[in-house]
Amino acid sequence: MKIWKYLALLGFIVPAQLLAAQVEIHNPWLKETIPGSENGAAYLTITNVGLEPVAIVGASTHAARLTEIHQHRMADGMMVMERLPQLTLQADETVVFQPGGYHLMLFGINRPFKPGDTVEFILQFNDGNEVPFTAEVRSIHE
Numbered sequence: 001m002k003i004w005k006y007l008a009l010l011g012f013i014v015p016a017q018l019l020a021a022q023v024e025i026h027n028p029w030l031k032e033t034i035p036g037s038e039n040g041a042a043y044l045t046i047t048n049v050g051l052e053p054v055a056i057v058g059a060s061t062h063a064a065r066l067t068e069i070h071q072h073r074m075a076d077g078m079m080v081m082e083r084l085p086q087l088t089l090q091a092d093e094t095v096v097f098q099p100g101g102y103h104l105m106l107f108g109i110n111r112p113f114k115p116g117d118t119v120e121f122i123l124q125f126n127d128g129n130e131v132p133f134t135a136e137v138r139s140i141h142e
Contacts, residue, residue, distance in 0.1 A: 022050030023089070023123075028135035030119055031099075033112035040064065040113055042104040042121065042135050043097040048089035055088040058124035065108030067121070072100050081105075086126065113137040 028044035042061075048054050059067040069084045079100075087102065089095055097103050104121070113119065117137040122130050
């Protein structure tokens, strides 16, 4: 009887895993904190390896009070930064978070980031899935 309960439970778990956000995260990093700053930025490359679109709807880290998805873009001849409520990745799409483009904006960092430090993050997706990753701090001179 126990085997049937186990198999029934497995039947509910497997489909949920198949529906979860299927993404790969590569090269995550943060800039070293600029002296006197209470904010920071993190960068990465993310690929949707699934068959359906997924949307990043949030991000978090214990290293900052608040983490948001941001984008730099040109508006009326000026570079502006704006918060994105979500960022959708189509199937097989890769998006690069880099200086001057998409990034994770960290507000109210707990302590300055120094080269070689690591910071844990979690990306939240519209399907309820969360994907953790670790980013390394790089010098502002790189």
